Amino acid sequence: MRYFRAEDLTKTYVTTPIVDHITFSIEKGKKIALVAKNGWGKTTLIKLMMGNLDVTEGSVEWRKWIKIGYLSQDFNLNPEKTVAEEVFETDHKAAWLIKQYEELMYSSDSDQLTELIPLLDENDIWSYQAKVDTILARLQLQDLLHHQIKTLSWWEKKRVALAKTLIDEPEMLVLDEPTNHLDVQMIEWLENYLKTENVTLFMVTHDRYFLESVCDEIYELERWKLYKYPANYADFLEKQAERHQNEQIEQEKLRQLLKRELAWIRKAPRARATKQHFREKEFYKIEEKYDSQKALYESEKPELEIPLQKRRLWTKILQVRHLKKKFWDKVILKDFSHDFKFCERVWLVWRNGVGKSSFISMITGALQPDEWTIEVGKTVVFWEYQQSEIVFPQEKRVVDIVKDISGYITLANWEKLSAEKLLEMFLFPTHQRYQPAARLSWWEKRRLALVCVLMKNPNFLILDEPTNDLDLLTISILEDFLLQYQWCLIIVSHDRSFMDRLVDHLFIFEWEWKITDYWWTYSEWHNEEEAKKSKTQSQSIKKETPVIVEDTPIRKIPYEQQMELDQLIKDLEALEKEKAEITQLFNNKDLAYDDITLLSEHLGEITKEIQRKEARWFELLEN
Numbered sequence: 001m002r003y004f005r006a007e008d009l010t011k012t013y014v015t016t017p018i019v020d021h022i023t024f025s026i027e028k029g030k031k032i033a034l035v036a037k038n039g040w041g042k043t044t045l046i047k048l049m050m051g052n053l054d055v056t057e058g059s060v061e062w063r064k065w066i067k068i069g070y071l072s073q074d075f076n077l078n079p080e081k082t083v084a085e086e087v088f089e090t091d092h093k094a095a096w097l098i099k100q101y102e103e104l105m106y107s108s109d110s111d112q113l114t115e116l117i118p119l120l121d122e123n124d125i126w127s128y129q130a131k132v133d134t135i136l137a138r139l140q141l142q143d144l145l146h147h148q149i150k151t152l153s154w155w156e157k158k159r160v161a162l163a164k165t166l167i168d169e170p171e172m173l174v175l176d177e178p179t180n181h182l183d184v185q186m187i188e189w190l191e192n193y194l195k196t197e198n199v200t201l202f203m204v205t206h207d208r209y210f211l212e213s214v215c216d217e218i219y220e221l222e223r224w225k226l227y228k229y230p231a232n233y234a235d236f237l238e239k240q241a242e243r244h245q246n247e248q249i250e251q252e253k254l255r256q257l258l259k260r261e262l263a264w265i266r267k268a269p270r271a272r273a274t275k276q277h278f279r280e281k282e283f284y285k286i287e288e289k290y291d292s293q294k295a296l297y298e299s300e301k302p303e304l305e306i307p308l309q310k311r312r313l314w315t316k317i318l319q320v321r322h323l324k325k326k327f328w329d330k331v332i333l334k335d336f337s338h339d340f341k342f343c344e345r346v347w348l349v350w351r352n353g354v355g356k357s358s359f360i361s362m363i364t365g366a367l368q369p370d371e372w373t374i375e376v377g378k379t380v381v382f383w384e385y386q387q388s389e390i391v392f393p394q395e396k397r398v399v400d401i402v403k404d405i406s407g408y409i410t411l412a413n414w415e416k417l418s419a420e421k422l423l424e425m426f427l428f429p430t431h432q433r434y435q436p437a438a439r440l441s442w443w444e445k446r447r448l449a450l451v452c453v454l455m456k457n458p459n460f461l462i463l464d465e466p467t468n469d470l471d472l473l474t475i476s477i478l479e480d481f482l483l484q485y486q487w488c489l490i491i492v493s494h495d496r497s498f499m500d501r502l503v504d505h506l507f508i509f510e511w512e513w514k515i516t517d518y519w520w521t522y523s524e525w526h527n528e529e530e531a532k533k534s535k536t537q538s539q540s541i542k543k544e545t546p547v548i549v550e551d552t553p554i555r556k557i558p559y560e561q562q563m564e565l566d567q568l569i570k571d572l573e574a575l576e577k578e579k580a581e582i583t584q585l586f587n588n589k590d591l592a593y594d595d596i597t598l599l600s601e602h603l604g605e606i607t608k609e610i611q612r613k614e615a616r617w618f619e620l621l622e623n
Contacts, residue, residue: 001028003172003200008058018044020224031201033211036221038443038471042204069170075161079150083160090168094128132167138189139163155181175203179210184494206472208233208497321373332358345489345503356492356509383458390445394438405455426451443469459487467495568617575610
């Protein structure tokens with residue numbers, strides 16, 4: 001069943017195309033990731049799909065009556081509403097029934113309440129309620145339900161918007177960068193949720209682990225065209241490289257044709273003037289096409305080799321002793337000690353709001369600890385790349401911003417790499433290097449900030465969420481540089497693929513000031529934790545091994561399990577009987593309002609208890 005169809009879809013601003021005559025469709029059950037270089041039109045394409053932008057040419061068509069959930073990068077939340085009001089603003093039937101039930105509990109209309117109660121069971125609202133509670137808990141919103149939207153941080157608003165989208169249970173999800181600004185635990189939960197949920201998905205993401213785990217197809221938007229690949233990321237890279245190679249062959253053919261036509265033009269034959277004029281026009285068309293493609297290909301080269309000259313680091317680099325910090329009654333850090341070694345690469349990982357950024361501020365001296373001993377080596381040069389808003393002088397040219405730091409950096413072979421050349425390596429084309437910083441987009445400013453960090457040539461580099469809002473190509477370039485970086489490195493990031501390539505030492509921040517110091521990669525730590533969790537769960541439900549009589553297919557149930565089964569049967573019979581009696585009482589029109597309220601609450605508790613005991617009953621039978 002087809003949910004969506006785009007036919008010859010085109011969007012042009014003035015004379016510049018953003019998407020150019022692309023055709024694609026989305027079938028029911030498909031889970032598709034859209035990837036592209038920043039500025040190539042991912043968000044524009046989604047806005048065209050959702051009808052938030054007018055198309056220049058072509059058409060978009062959605063299947064009638066399907067329910068669509070859309071998470072945009074500008075969340076469009078009402079700042080005056082509370083989190084609960086915003087999250088539960090939905091036309092979902094189960095949510096509507098729960099709302100009606102709660103309203104009738106405080107009204108005097110017992111007849112409507114009596115009619116409503118059977119509908120609650122028929123629509124399985126208790127399962128829906130459990131799902132809603134899980135979403136709110138996993139996105140850490142339960143303690144924020146009565147807070148106004150305007151009081152929340154940006155990343156808290158992101159979680160509210162995501163929860164609202166999921167709670168509505170749409171048939172089709174359109175998500176624009178759903179993992180940005182979520183911590184690792186939330187990303188892993190969302191990854192599993194989308195992978196197992198029976199929903200059609202179209203999303204923009206640059207999280208490679210997330211992409212490969214969830215999606216079954218990859219769409220790449222490049223130079224205004226759409227290309228389709230299988231979802232395996234390694235296969236995607238292979239097919240993409242093959243396509244680029246073919247394009248380079250075509251580019252070389254075009255260059256040879258241009259060379260031949262130029263030789264003909266230079267002969268300037270005078271006979272048959274009409275033919276000469278026609279060939280001249282064709283020559284200029286070929287030249288324009290060749291120049292534009294050449295500029296595009298050169299701007300997309302991802303190679304980055306910068307063997308920087310090493311700054312001297314003595315034996316003592318950074319020694320932290322008994323670091324302690326709390327804000328009012330909230331403990332951030334308690335008695336942390338560590339000696340940083342030469343070339344140590346550390347990843348600060350785990351939940352948002354547990355003190356990672358505060359930790360960085362303390363070791364760099366920007367935040368005063370309560371108690372501490374910090375000794376910094378004399379040759380250490382810190383430099384921090386922050387995730388906060390990046391501000392540059394608006395009228396100053398991009399190249400001048402970099403040159404204010406240094407006109408060049410000295411490489412390991414004593415050659416000098418100019419500011420212009422470094423900007424080119426980080427995908428700033430010539431025209432952009434000489435334009436004011438005010439004309440840069442948000443992600444271009446983040447790239448420029450990275451270039452400024454490199455020009456400082458620090459020997460102790462601290463990066464706070466460096467991959468947020470960067471495309472796959474820029475992330476790849478940053479990875480290449482950091483793999484060559486031979487000094488101390490601390491990174492805060494939620495990009496698991498990025499970190500698995502770069503670090504083998506973790507500081508895992510947990511609640512209540514605990515930091516786990518773990519050597520090896522995040523994937524290895526995660527696999528260990530999953531194995532421990534699985535072992536603990538299996539031990540908790542492990543029962544006495546059933547005695548099996550030889551040559552007899554009948555399994556003997558252990559005595560303790562049989563006793564529990566017998567008791568469960570009795571309890572279920574009593575609960576079902578009590579539920580039937582309460583339901584019968586609602587037929588009494590003379591029943592007092594207070595009695596209706598108490599009975600309704602008790603009926604909800606009985607229903608939940610029946611579900612719990614039935615689940616345990618099936619569990620015992622399967623063991």
